[in-house]
Structures are given as C-alpha cells and as structure tokens.
Amino acid sequence: MRKLMMAMGASMLAAAPVVSADILGVGATFGYWDADYSGSASKGNDRVDLEQDLNLSSDSNANLTAYFEHPVPVLPNVRLAYTRTKQSGNGQLDSGYDLLVPGSVRSELELEQLDLTLYYELLDNWVNLDLGLTVRDFSGDLVIIDTLGRSNQTKADAVLPLLYLAARFDLPLTGVSVGGDANAVSFDGDSVYDFNVYGQYELSLLQLRAGYRQISLDYDDGDDNLDIELSGPFVSAGLRF
Template identity: 40%
Template sequence: MQKRLLALAILAASTSVSTQADIVGASAGAYMWKQSWDGHVKSGPDSIDMNDDLGYDDETGKSFYVALEHPVPVLPNIRLQRTDLDISESNQLSRNFTFEGDVYTAADTVNSTTDLTHTDATLYYEILDNWVNLDVGLTVRMFDGEVRLATTGREGSIELDAPVPMAYVNARFDLPLTGLYASALANVISYSDSSVTDMSVGLGYEFGVVGLELGYRNFDVDLEDDGEEAKVTVDGYFFGVVIDI
C-alpha cells in the first residue's frame, strides 16, 4: 500500500512539474512611434515653449520590450522595456528669456535637445488569464535624459535622471476565433507637484506566435524641483510587431 501511495505521489509530482513547465512563457515586442511634442520647460523666471521658442514638431522613436512569465505563484513576473524619446532642433528666437542664469536674446539661434529616454523594469502578477488578460504590478522607470539649450557663448541644462516608481496595469481582450485583440497599458504616478502618466491603447491581429499592433500612446510628464520645471506631452500613433511564445 505504501509503495502504491509513493508511486502515485511521484506520478502526481511529475505531472505537476510537467504542467508548470508548459505554462512558462515569454514575449517580446518592437515598436515605431510617431511622436508629437508639446509643452514647456523652465529653469529661472521664464517659461520656454517647446513649439514657439525651440521649434519642436514631430519625431520618430523606437520602443522594445521583453517579458517572462513563470508558474511560481509567490514570485512576480518580469518585464523590461526601453523607449527612445528625444528630440533636437535649431531655432531662431523671437523673444528674450532666461535659462539656467543665462539670457538668450531675440535673433539668437538656439540649439536644443530634450531627452526623456527611459528604461522600465516592471514586476507584475497575472490576475486574469483567459479571453481577458489582466496584469498588475509596479514599474521603476529610470530616466537618463536632460533638457539642454546652447547658443554662442552660453549653454545650460536640466538633468532628468531620477528613478520613478509607477503603478502598472496591462490588459488585453481577445476576440475568440478571430485572432483579433484590443490592448491597454498604463504606467502612472502622482506625488506632490509632480506626475508621470504613460498610457497606450491598441488593436492587434495575431497569427501563430506573431502579432501586429497599431495603437496610440500618450506620455505626460510634469516635474518640478527647486525652480526647475518640465511639463511635456509626447503623443502619437505607433506600429509594432509582437512575439508571444
């Protein structure tokens, strides 16, 4: 009797391990994002408009992610994403303003760069996994950028390189038997006088392990610190390829 019980236990354990191994999954995606820039920056008494003063318009950026899901209930899944988010322009000023203690005057040609490139490290749990998929967790967004202005004999910059913790929600809705799906993803935080909101929605078509996605992404950052301020909105449509295995 004991031998039978032992054999059944071994069989059950083997079946459990095999089942868990079957639900280990990985996914990856690559996107091209048509970015429209708007907003202002400030380091001193004057607010500097990104469109009127710096000549910003549209730019194209890239974003990549990889995610790994495993069957261990107590441990979170992991997702890493990198987004290129920078723009550079040269523009002739039509007014005077002060930035980082230097006065930029009308008719100066200012070379500027705004870089909000970031890497996301996300730990999340899968709450639903059927025709509706829902993940919730925590993202740490690591900025490694700056706002830099330069003209003849003058140059100043605001560093944007702080890690920011954000709430993470990722949902997908499959239309059964069609390969079509809708998705929505959000990373958000608001604290004191600052906030970061990054939201995207998309429609996709999946054939086999490959999916094609078309969507819209809106990124808002509102940061204030010791007289320095950056209020920037970047939004636009994206197209991507996703692999889910």
C-alpha cells in the same frame, strides 16, 4: 518617494495573485512611436515653450519590450521596457533664457526611460487583466544653444515607482484583440502618466500591434522643471514563445 514605493508594493502584494500562467511564456517586441512634444521647460524663473519657442521636430524614437511569464503562483511575472525619444529644432526666443541671447536658437530634447515591472495576472482567458508595480529609471535633457554658441541645459533624473495596469480583450478564433496598459504616479507635486491603447493581430508566434500612446510628465529636479506631454501613434512587431 521610498515610502511611496513601499506602500505601492504592499498594495500590489495584497491583490495578488489570483491567476498564474499555465505554461512558461517569453516574448519581445520592437516598435516605432511617432511622438510629438508639447509643454514647457523652465530653469529658475525662466520658461520656454517647446512648440512655440523651440519648434521641435521628431528625430528618432525607439521602443523595446521583453517579458517573462511563469506558472509559479507566488512569484510575479517580469516585464522590461525601454523608451527613447529625441527631437531637435530651430526656434526663436523673444527674451533671455538663463543668460542666453534673445534671437535664433538651436535646441535638442532627449527623453530616456527604462522600466522594470513586476506584475500578476488577475484574469487569463479571453479577458486578460494584469496588475503590478513599475520602477522607472527616467532621464530628460534639454539643451538650448544661442547664436553666440552659449548653451543652457535643463535636466531631470529620477527613479520613480508607478502603478501598472494592463487589460486585453481577445476575439475568439480570430487572432485579433484590443487592449491597453497604463503606468501612473502622482506624489508631492510631481506626476507621471503613461498609457496606450492598441489593436493587435497574432499569427502563430508573430504579434503585430498598432495604437496610440501618451506620456504626461511634470517633474522638478532642483531649479529644473520639465512639464511636457508626448503623444502619437505607434506600431510594433514582436515574437512570443
């Protein structure tokens, strides 16, 4: 994974930087993501379906971003992003799952990730294009509790390098724009794909955004595996200075 991160960083530097910001720019956003889970989790040879077996429903979702852009052509811009989703449910297991008793179960699945993205602006006019590298500190935790109070935990923790690409198209003199961004990596059987598309309205310092986001994750951590997809609409509000 370290060699992959170094190769991705070298590729990013080879492409940079064509354009730099004219002035300093600082911004932050807060958003709500109505994400639904699908997929499965496994521990050893035992597997559970998140929808059919656990009947998970959304409890809370938080999305925060902050970024800093500058006119220095050699140095990359910086973006921080935090995502946390939490879902719980009451389901039914037809067979044992790593020594749990078949029958009614309670479960809770939490996904948390913190991104540090270094990126360059390749275009900066009515068409905006950014390219960079994201380092993602990721953790996933699934806890299942049976009727006897015994619990089983499936965990995944990793620091992953991902390629970052963002594009936005501004409609001149309207404050309206459409765009999307993506983070992605696939290496040694593990993969992460995270993308969103959105429409945005900007009024003075205020940015209002609505769109759709999807994360697909397939990651092994020893005997623990999370093969899940989160998807759904989101809304956010931010300030840009």
